[in-house]
Structures are given as C-alpha cells and as structure tokens.
Amino acid sequence: MPLTGTSSHEPTPTGAPRPGGPGLLAGRTVSRIGYGAMQLRAEDGRAAAVALLRRVVESGIDHIDTAQFYGDGFVNGVIREAIRPEDGVLVVSKVGATPDPDGPVHLRLAQRPEELRASVEDNLISLGLDSIPLVNLRRTDSGPGLRAEGDQLVDLDDQLAVMVALRDEGKIGAIGLSSVSPDILRRAIPAGIACVQNSYSLVRRDDEEMLDLCAAENIAWVPYFPLGSGLPGLPKVTDEPAVLAAARSLGCTPAQVGLAWLLHRAPNVLLIPGTANAEHLRANIAAGAIALDKATLAALDSVPTRTGDIELG
Template identity: 65%
Template structure:
C-alpha cells in the first residue's frame, strides 16, 4: 500500500476511522475481530475519540491493539459526551476541558502518550452551537501538554484557513475537515497543507453524512467510472481523494469486514486521465 507521513511517522495512506465501532456495542467480539483484521490487512493508522460510544471505542482499541502492531492511534478533543442532551455530544472547547479530554483518552486507551491529538474546532462542519474560544488559548494548552509528553503532535479539525494560519507557530501535523469529490469547500486549505507538508485527513470522504448533502456513491459520473474501472463507487471516491494530493490520508470507517477490505483495496485503483476528467 502507498504510504504518507503523519506526525513524523510513515503510515499507509488508507487507515481506519473507528467511530462506527460504537454500533457494535452488543457484539464486542465482532468489533475486536474487525480491528484485528484491519491490522492484518496493513492498517497502521486508526482515528478515534473518547466520545465515540462514550469511551466504548477506545476500550476496544485498548483491548485489540498490541504494542507489536505499531499502530498510530490519533484521537481528538474539543467535544465531550452529553448523554442527556438533545445531541449526544457537547462542546468542550475551554483549555481546561481540552486537558480533561486528553486525560480521558489516555486512560481509555491505556497509554502514557497520545501520538496525535486533533483540536476539534467547531468553525466548520459542526452541528452543535458553541461560544467562541480563541484558538491561541487552546493551542497554548495543547503545546503545554505536548511539552509535558502527554501528546506527541497537534492536529486541527473543523478549522478555517485563517485558523490554520494562526495555529502555524504551534506546529500543526495534520488537518481534518469535511472534504470529498462532491464537497470541495476547503480547496485553499488543502493546498496550503500540501505546500507546508501537513497531512490532510478528510472526514466525510464520501459525503452524505448529514441530510441534504450529496453522496459520492450516488453521483452518475462516479457510478460510470466505477463500471469502467471494475470498482465500487465508494472505491472510486476514495481513489479520487488519494489522487488529489500526496499528503491526503484516508480514514474510512465501517463495522463490516467486507467493506473494510474494499476500502483498503481502493489504494490499488488508478483513475486514468479520461476517467478523471
């Protein structure tokens, strides 16, 4: 599998997003087996958060992943669980809340250091209202935790171009924003990341995550390309992202072993010039 760089490490360009494992709460053995299968297939980058299943997913990762697997587990802070709320998550943007979330992730994953932690800003791609907290204040807390050895590298998620510029002095290893073939609102941000050697790890890589947003797999041109390339529409959407820039790393999520294998196989698909056009 093709490789890229994330938080100073070489990783496969297609990793695994663990959020959907929360759906397997009633079948823990199946969730563990899926994670072990991912490792067998070469996954060495997993994306998680303490809020996924209110700690359930981090517990799965703690049980399933072994030190010898050498998997980079990236997590995020800036949101917390809110089981009694209208939405299952609430903003947790203040510096003291960021530190508490890092500590939750450390405990949940059973590690002394988190290799990569994304500061989940709520400037873009968020459905929960939040009072603004200055990114400089947040990054001061993140840098302090990095200096203390609690985290290895800092990422940003849901950030604007201005926010990335303001964060640059702190050192940014990766950016997670919504981005797909059909939703290219952050091209300028991606171009800056490419120029600066910052990993671009899009969430919602196939779209359709919220009502009214287009699904890449429903697009007629994508479906036609899939027939031409003997691939699935999802594989075409993922392959397009990989071809968009060399710093693009993917974390498609699934709770199904067949879909996992199909997602990883997208890395072997070459989209020729006429199909791309």
C-alpha cells in the first residue's frame, strides 16, 4: 500500500507546495523531502542557523529531523527559536546516544531504558514541546557507527517498553527505529512503528528487504547517508559513472540524481538531506522535481552495492 498523503494538492501553512510531493509520517501528511538539522553548527552563528530554518519552512518543507545530542542541544534550541506552531512542522527527534564532547566521535551510547526516558525529557525541554510527534530509537544493530557493549547491550523489549510508556503518557506521539536489522524490525512491529532510519543509498543497498517490509507495513523509510558519505571509508553516490552520466543528461548535479533515485525507489521513502548552506538547500529541494525515465533508472539500478564502514555516532 503506497504511503501517500490524503491531501496531495494541499499546500503547507506557508503556502508553498511540499518538495518531493506528499508522504505520510506518523499519521501526518508531510513533504517527502524533509530537512536533517544535524549540520547546523554553533560556530556558524545562531542567527544564520535560524535564518536557514526559516528558509526551510518557507520552501514548503514540513518535516525536520533533529536530536538533543546534535550540537549538545544547540540544534534543538535553534529549532525552538525558528519554528512556530503555525508553520505546521512535524519535528522528529531520536534517542539512544548522548553528547560526549571529549570522546573520539563526540557521542556515547545511552541505550538503557532510564537513559532513553531522560533523553526524551531533555528533548522536550530543549525543543519547548509538551509532546514530540515522533521519536526514533537509535540502536546499533546495523550500519556505520558505534556498537553497544557492556551495560549498553540492552534487549529490544526493554527499550520498547519505555518507548511505549512514553507514548502512552503523551510525551511522544509515535515510535521509530534507527540502525536496526530485519529481525529487530519484525520484533518491533507489534508495538507500532512509524518509520525506520537506516543507512541506505544507491551505493549501499543492503536493506532492500527491509525497505519492502516497511512499504508493506505502512512504515516510512527515512534513509540517513542518502548520498553515501564524504567521510573516509564510506562510498559516495556522486562518484559513480552512471550517476555522473545521468546528471549530464538531465542537466542537474550528481547529488540531485542520487536523491531523485531514492524518491523513485518506493513511495514510502522520505528524505532528510542536511545542509547549512542555502544553495545546497535549494538544490536538495529541486531534486524532488527530477523525473527519471526507465532507461536512466535501469542504469542507476545496475550500480552495485559498495562496502565500507566507519566508526560514527
């Protein structure tokens, strides 16, 4: 069953059409191209970050992804300042890690139930919300990143119990998962899962089965690293000859081709590309209007899945 909104031609409260068209997330119609706020940085200036978020909203994006551990609360504070209730933005946060400024990746895992609850409370305070519409439980079962060990090896059932309790208390509206395996997803579905965030792109398609399962279960698929990564150890979509050829043919950038391919892959795919640059923001939004014909899709689909891993939060 396609994950499409019920009001495909209805604009956002700002009057702009939804970039990429409408999708469904946590029971709400949202733009299929959202915005990942992780790249907003304090060193670039708070005023610049607020101004960029206003551009995001005015461009029709009504789905913003964040976390308390992004910038140790800085990003959530900027969202609180920039986003107004009348903007109609669905704010998504995540739990499962906490800032560790002196650590090698500036994060440490926080997987225990009491840590998940504390993180939701911290998000509520920094975002200035009574309830967060959707909170993703970021585990460590798959994809690039830290791996749980010791007391951070927590059973899924114990984590879901506290997430469901928080939902029942009204502190969160819906539950998502991040960095999970197919087995974990199947075990979690009875609890009610609104979305899955896993590393997935044209060059990293290990989770095809999970994507299809999400489509069948009406779960949004929200890939992180949608273009691979510019970090050492991970392949980049924009390096692929087929992507470069498509970009030349279409008169767009390789990054736009990679985003457009994801939107064409399945109707339940929502994107959260992040940037702190207004020009890049415009380019990401424009990717939602790129049409890929059958020949181009076939050429892109033939790109092999690459391997590579890196220690990231």
